[in-house]
Amino acid sequence: DSGVTQTPKHLITATGQRVTLRCSPRSGDLSVYWYQQSLDQGLQFLIQYYNGEERAKGNILERFSAQQFPDLHSELNLSSLELGDSALYFCASSEQLAQGEQFFGPGTRLTVL
């Protein structure tokens, strides 16, 4: 157990819908990262937050957005869902911006029907 928690574990929804994925980092970790894992694209970095501020963006679609709250938990919002958005979404956290390794949560498996 990495100490990173993610909810829900599974999510099944329909095209065009909107969902929110939640992540709580390890105690004391200030940095949160979101990754998407799919058969087509592999593991891709989406977005990073550090202490409430967005620090880096990867291959994140405009339909996707995220935020990190004052208690450091983070939410990833996915809207106008398409079949191709079906994937495993991981959150990872690290203690500082530059130091340390990233610890991954259990992931949320999103299925869009």
Place this chain on the structure above:
Amino acid sequence: ELKVEQNPLFLSMQEGKNYTIYCNYSTTSDRLYWYRQDPGKSLESLFVLLSNGAVKQEGRLMASLDTKARLSTLHITAAVHDLSATYFCAGRDSGYALNFGKGTSLLVTP
């Protein structure tokens, strides 16, 4: 943009044999990571390699880093079934996000 390539992508090996997974990366990365993933599960951190010539070992796995060649290797010694999993290497770009290779699916057979 940092690109990471692993080979092989699929590896079937017999128990007791040795093998090496290779990870090449395209531009400077200040560290190199190895992760293990079991089917449907999360990524488990195996090694973080910080400097040229770094070598780390845990059980039957040993990882090394050659920053001049932009190459990391994960060596498996005397494989056992429990090592069957997908192994990812990842470099870290200037923004601190991880760039992953496609992963090596390892199957260890009796």
